[in-house]
Amino acid sequence: MKPKLVTVEWRDIIAYSDWTPLSDVKIPQFKTIGYLIKKDKEQVILAHTQDEKGEWFGFDLFPRGAVTSITYI
Numbered sequence: 001m002k003p004k005l006v007t008v009e010w011r012d013i014i015a016y017s018d019w020t021p022l023s024d025v026k027i028p029q030f031k032t033i034g035y036l037i038k039k040d041k042e043q044v045i046l047a048h049t050q051d052e053k054g055e056w057f058g059f060d061l062f063p064r065g066a067v068t069s070i071t072y073i
Contacts, residue, residue: 003035003056005073008044010066029068032060036070044070 012028034046037056044067047056 003037003047006034006036006046007071007073008032008034008046008060008062008067009069009071010062011068012066032062033073034058034060039070040064 009029009031012030014026014028016025032046034048035050035056036044037047037059038045042064044062044064046060046062047058048060049058050056
Protein backbone atom coordinates (compact mmCIF):
# COMPACT_ATOMS: atom_id res chain seq x y z
CA MET A 1 0.00 0.00 0.00
CA LYS A 2 1.30 3.42 -0.95
CA PRO A 3 0.53 5.94 1.83
CA LYS A 4 -1.57 8.96 0.82
CA LEU A 5 -0.68 12.56 1.63
CA VAL A 6 -3.16 14.04 4.13
CA THR A 7 -3.83 16.98 6.41
CA VAL A 8 -4.77 15.98 9.94
CA GLU A 9 -6.57 18.57 12.05
CA TRP A 10 -6.27 17.93 15.76
CA ARG A 11 -6.86 19.46 19.17
CA ASP A 12 -4.31 19.57 21.96
CA ILE A 13 -4.36 19.70 25.73
CA ILE A 14 -3.27 22.94 27.32
CA ALA A 15 -2.91 24.05 30.91
CA TYR A 16 -3.00 27.60 32.23
CA SER A 17 -1.19 28.30 35.49
CA ASP A 18 -1.22 32.07 35.26
CA TRP A 19 -3.85 34.80 35.50
CA THR A 20 -5.56 33.98 32.18
CA PRO A 21 -9.28 34.73 32.52
CA LEU A 22 -11.77 31.97 31.71
CA SER A 23 -13.00 33.91 28.67
CA ASP A 24 -9.54 33.52 27.08
CA VAL A 25 -9.14 29.80 27.81
CA LYS A 26 -9.35 27.93 24.49
CA ILE A 27 -8.47 24.48 23.21
CA PRO A 28 -5.80 24.92 20.51
CA GLN A 29 -6.47 23.51 17.04
CA PHE A 30 -3.58 22.47 14.77
CA LYS A 31 -2.97 21.06 11.28
CA THR A 32 -0.25 18.57 10.40
CA ILE A 33 0.55 17.37 6.87
CA GLY A 34 2.12 13.98 6.25
CA TYR A 35 1.73 10.55 4.72
CA LEU A 36 -0.98 8.45 6.35
CA ILE A 37 0.75 5.30 7.57
CA LYS A 38 -1.96 3.91 9.87
CA LYS A 39 -5.48 4.83 10.96
CA ASP A 40 -7.54 2.75 13.39
CA LYS A 41 -9.91 3.32 16.32
CA GLU A 42 -6.99 4.08 18.69
CA GLN A 43 -4.57 6.21 16.68
CA VAL A 44 -3.60 8.01 13.50
CA ILE A 45 0.05 7.80 12.40
CA LEU A 46 1.69 10.10 9.85
CA ALA A 47 5.25 9.99 8.51
CA HIS A 48 7.22 12.64 6.66
CA THR A 49 10.40 10.89 5.45
CA GLN A 50 11.01 7.79 3.32
CA ASP A 51 14.45 6.29 2.76
CA GLU A 52 15.86 4.68 -0.40
CA LYS A 53 14.57 1.26 0.73
CA GLY A 54 11.00 2.52 1.10
CA GLU A 55 10.99 2.56 4.91
CA TRP A 56 9.11 5.41 6.61
CA PHE A 57 10.50 7.63 9.40
CA GLY A 58 9.63 10.90 11.16
CA PHE A 59 6.36 9.81 12.73
CA ASP A 60 3.59 11.87 14.29
CA LEU A 61 1.17 9.77 16.38
CA PHE A 62 -2.21 11.20 17.33
CA PRO A 63 -4.70 9.68 19.76
CA ARG A 64 -7.86 9.16 17.69
CA GLY A 65 -9.91 11.28 20.12
CA ALA A 66 -7.70 14.33 19.43
CA VAL A 67 -8.23 14.16 15.64
CA THR A 68 -11.05 16.33 14.34
CA SER A 69 -10.59 15.65 10.62
CA ILE A 70 -8.45 13.92 8.01
CA THR A 71 -8.39 15.45 4.53
CA TYR A 72 -6.70 13.75 1.56
CA ILE A 73 -4.53 16.10 -0.49
